[in-house]
Amino acid sequence: DTGVSQDPRHKITKRGQNVTFRCDPISEHNRLYWYRQTLGQGPEFLTYFQNEAQLEKSRLLSDRFSAERPKGSFSTLEIQRTEQGDSAMYLCASSQTLTEPLYGYTFGSGTRLTVV
């Protein structure tokens, strides 16, 4: 297992376009998280899944954002009608429920989105 993979690493898009990011977690991890990190700030929680169920969404996640995790494996995060304020690093992380508080998450390398 090579850890948490995110694709693409970088994305430049024009304002108003839709973008989709993919995250492949560690295979035995049942929880998957999306965070957003802007320059000079710590990551902020967006949403998380336990298996295929989306259990919590932050109020940061406007109606333009949607996340899915079909079959409890990989996850996608889509942003519709992108705005310049969406420019950020989008981090994915995964964990196992029972060991999560002790070992935290395993993070991916992130997708850096630039909206021009």
Added chain:
Amino acid sequence: AQTVTQSQPEMSVQEAETVTLSCTYDTSESNYYLFWYKQPPSRQMILVIRQEAYKQQNATENRFSVNFQKAAKSFSLKISDSQLGDTAMYFCAFIPIYNQGGKLIFGQGTELSVKP
């Protein structure tokens, strides 16, 4: 609201010296975990050290140790014998034990530069 504050945006240290990064947090929870994560430039975030709030003994991991002061809600990270590879953003993070969402709350980060 639960918050994590890192009051040092940037720090620098000479190679082989010791440096301490500060972190304070605010919570009404009595049982929680605290973490320090390291994010090297353009690389993924990795766990450095964790501390269970119910343990009085400070956690240590090789050159990394913490000073956990529960009453003061303080959780500082000490890096001994600093190495060039320690250059990174360091994030303090918090998670309540009974938080069903496993949602990490991060501080703003401290950018550490280790100079030769």
